[in-house]
Amino acid sequence: MSALYLRRRVTNAAAMTLSMLATLVGLAFLAWILWETLRQGIGALDLKLFTKVTAYGEDGGLLNSMVGSLVINFIGIGIATPIGVLAGTWLAEYANRTKLGESIRFLNDILLSAPSIVMGLFVYTIIVLPSTALTHGSTTFSGFAGGVALALIALPVIVRTTDEMLRLVPSTLREAALSLGVPQWKLTLQILIRAARSGIITGVLLALARISGETAPLLFTAFGNNYMAWNPMDKMSSLPQIIYQYANDPGEAMHALAWAGAFVVTMFVLLLSLVSRLILSRTKVSHD
Amino acid sequence: MPATETAIPATDILEQRSRRDARHERLFRWLLLGCALIVLASLLGAAGATLWGGRDAFGTFGWRFLVSSEWDPGNEVYGALVPVYGTVITSFIALLIAVPISFGIAVYLSEVAPTWLRTPVASAIELLAGIPSIIYGMWGLFIFAPFFADHIKPWLTSNLGNKPDDGKLSWVAEHVPFVGKLFGSDYPFGASILVAGIVLAIMIIPFISSVMREVFQTVPTRLKESAYALGSSTWEVSWDIVLPYTRSAVIGGIFLGLGRALGETMAVTFVLGNAMHLSASLLDPGASIASTIANQFSEAVGLQKSALMALAFLLFVVTFIVLLIARLMLRRLASKEGR
Numbered sequence: 001m002s003a004l005y006l007r008r009r010v011t012n013a014a015a016m017t018l019s020m021l022a023t024l025v026g027l028a029f030l031a032w033i034l035w036e037t038l039r040q041g042i043g044a045l046d047l048k049l050f051t052k053v054t055a056y057g058e059d060g061g062l063l064n065s066m067v068g069s070l071v072i073n074f075i076g077i078g079i080a081t082p083i084g085v086l087a088g089t090w091l092a093e094y095a096n097r098t099k100l101g102e103s104i105r106f107l108n109d110i111l112l113s114a115p116s117i118v119m120g121l122f123v124y125t126i127i128v129l130p131s132t133a134l135t136h137g138s139t140t141f142s143g144f145a146g147g148v149a150l151a152l153i154a155l156p157v158i159v160r161t162t163d164e165m166l167r168l169v170p171s172t173l174r175e176a177a178l179s180l181g182v183p184q185w186k187l188t189l190q191i192l193i194r195a196a197r198s199g200i201i202t203g204v205l206l207a208l209a210r211i212s213g214e215t216a217p218l219l220f221t222a223f224g225n226n227y228m229a230w231n232p233m234d235k236m237s238s239l240p241q242i243i244y245q246y247a248n249d250p251g252e253a254m255h256a257l258a259w260a261g262a263f264v265v266t267m268f269v270l271l272l273s274l275v276s277r278l279i280l281s282r283t284k285v286s287h288d
Numbered sequence: 289m290p291a292t293e294t295a296i297p298a299t300d301i302l303e304q305r306s307r308r309d310a311r312h313e314r315l316f317r318w319l320l321l322g323c324a325l326i327v328l329a330s331l332l333g334a335a336g337a338t339l340w341g342g343r344d345a346f347g348t349f350g351w352r353f354l355v356s357s358e359w360d361p362g363n364e365v366y367g368a369l370v371p372v373y374g375t376v377i378t379s380f381i382a383l384l385i386a387v388p389i390s391f392g393i394a395v396y397l398s399e400v401a402p403t404w405l406r407t408p409v410a411s412a413i414e415l416l417a418g419i420p421s422i423i424y425g426m427w428g429l430f431i432f433a434p435f436f437a438d439h440i441k442p443w444l445t446s447n448l449g450n451k452p453d454d455g456k457l458s459w460v461a462e463h464v465p466f467v468g469k470l471f472g473s474d475y476p477f478g479a480s481i482l483v484a485g486i487v488l489a490i491m492i493i494p495f496i497s498s499v500m501r502e503v504f505q506t507v508p509t510r511l512k513e514s515a516y517a518l519g520s521s522t523w524e525v526s527w528d529i530v531l532p533y534t535r536s537a538v539i540g541g542i543f544l545g546l547g548r549a550l551g552e553t554m555a556v557t558f559v560l561g562n563a564m565h566l567s568a569s570l571l572d573p574g575a576s577i578a579s580t581i582a583n584q585f586s587e588a589v590g591l592q593k594s595a596l597m598a599l600a601f602l603l604f605v606v607t608f609i610v611l612l613i614a615r616l617m618l619r620r621l622a623s624k625e626g627r
Contacts, residue, residue, distance in 0.1 A: 022392025115551025213420020
């Protein structure tokens with residue numbers, strides 16, 4: 001009896017210690033990664049980052065990459081938001097519990113973690129290649145193509161959150177509106193989407209956080225550009241792409257610039273997820 | 289008189305309005321359906337586009353594309369074995385490390401930790417999931433790989449490997465099969481299959497642990513309390529009550545992490561070393577499907593481009609199947625709960 005009891009207590013103590021250690025390991029790596037990004041990034045921060053373009057190389061900044069990132073992300077979110085919100089609305093309001101609806105919801109969940117590099121190749125095939133054919137051979141990578149690739153990555157995030165948030169809206173709201181004779185499209189657009197607004201905005205912010213660090217799909221779509229480009233039909237630089245390029249460069253000064261870019265991207269992403277968390281927690285309180 | 293005059297148009301207006309509403313309703317429905325079908329189209333399109341792009345490679349090499357380890361742009365010979373092996377082995381190492389750690393985190397956060405600590409720690413771990421993969425790649429390349437080469441790798445090669453620095457084989461390398469080969473290496477740098485596996489593990493830990501934590505919380509309290517009342521320890525409740533109840537969803541979470549690991553590009557590209565040859569050692573550099581595409585696609589032409597597209601198709605199909613299993617497993621628990 002007591003030997004068995006002792007063995008059980010020892011097993012339990014060992015397992016509990018190990019589980020705590022596992023948590024500490026996870027937190028330690030988080031701290032290590034964030035600490036290095038902060039340390040190396042802040043060390044490399046400089047005013048020229050925000051005033052000079054990458055064409056100057058070691059003496060340059062990242063201005064064109066930041067502008068490019070903003071433009072490409074803006075295009076991506078601009079395409080993905082309306083499509084995603086409408087598709088999510090269809091799933092929640094029109095196709096809930098239908099076969100097609102269930103399968104699209106299921107496939108959307110798969111798309112959520114599909115490899116982004118394949119999405120980049122897909123957009124390369126449907127946008128970059130045809131536009132190359134139209135312009136007679138000069139390869140036309142473009143910021144727009146990059147934006148479409150990012151839109152494909154943002155889309156499932158927005159679809160999913162919209163779907164979930166709409167299904168949280170109490171059905172009494174729907175019944176009240178329908179009993180007053182409001183047509184369903186008006187109910188959806190003017191009441192339900194408004195009721196789920198903050199949740200949907202959270203989804204869009206999460207999608208933005210997700211795409212602003214994406215690198216792989218941009219390599220074959222927006223490609224990169226050492227000069228300032230505002231026109232989305234031009235090749236365009238972006239922060240993740242320039243980080244990738246500079247980190248693979250042998251020069252130390254380039255590495256510092258890459259760390260500075262990494263710092264800017266990380267801060268942006270963390271800020272976004274913080275803001276979306278705040279919005280979400282506020283709505284939870286107001287619903288109770 | 290005026291009453292009858294307005295009464296007739298009023299019904300007319302009403303009818304007009306309801307007809308207009310019906311028309312708008314139909315339009316709106318089609319618009320929504322169209323948007324939802326775009327989700328479907330992007331999945332099918334990605335598979336179709338890569339298959340179409342890879343048709344030359346598949347047509348030229350046939351089944352040999354899958355089993356050949358040659359990748360020689362000079363002679364226009366391409367085989368997928370090296371990148372496929374790299375993808376599989378790095379993901380496998382990542383799971384080997386990430387699954388026990390994630391399980392530990394989930395148990396700690398759902399059973400052991402004081403209540404006030406649970407939410408902040410869980411949020412911190414989930415913060416890891418939000419960090420862009422390129423940051424993991426940079427950290428791996430500049431911080432972790434050199435650290436590994438200085439402190440961990442020498443120990444591994446001299447105590448486990450078959451190519452130790454001082455030439456003396458350790459007991460393990462002599463008596464245990466395979467281990468010596470796995471850890472033997474004369475490659476001087478940190479970038480290697482093992483490092484890529486470790487970086488991937490760190491990346492997927494937050495995904496797996498948050499799924500596990502979530503499903504652990506769905507276990508009915510009375511089930512756990514009954515076990516505690518019979519005298520079970522916390523560990524016995526976690527292992528014998530919570531885990532069997534949530535088994536399918538836990539497997540789903542693991543597959544979700546595997547899906548992420550297989551398709552990850554940036555974190556792996558930085559630390560894998562990009563060597564297109566097969567090596568038994570985990571400490572030698574290698575290549576994965578995603579890293580090969582990221583490195584070579586921009587400069588590739590002709591058959592090489594097609595071979596890369598074919599690789600992308602393989603990757604897409606494999607991750608699709610893995611994620612499909614993951615979602616089906618996760619769904620099984622949800623249906624058990626009656627959701």
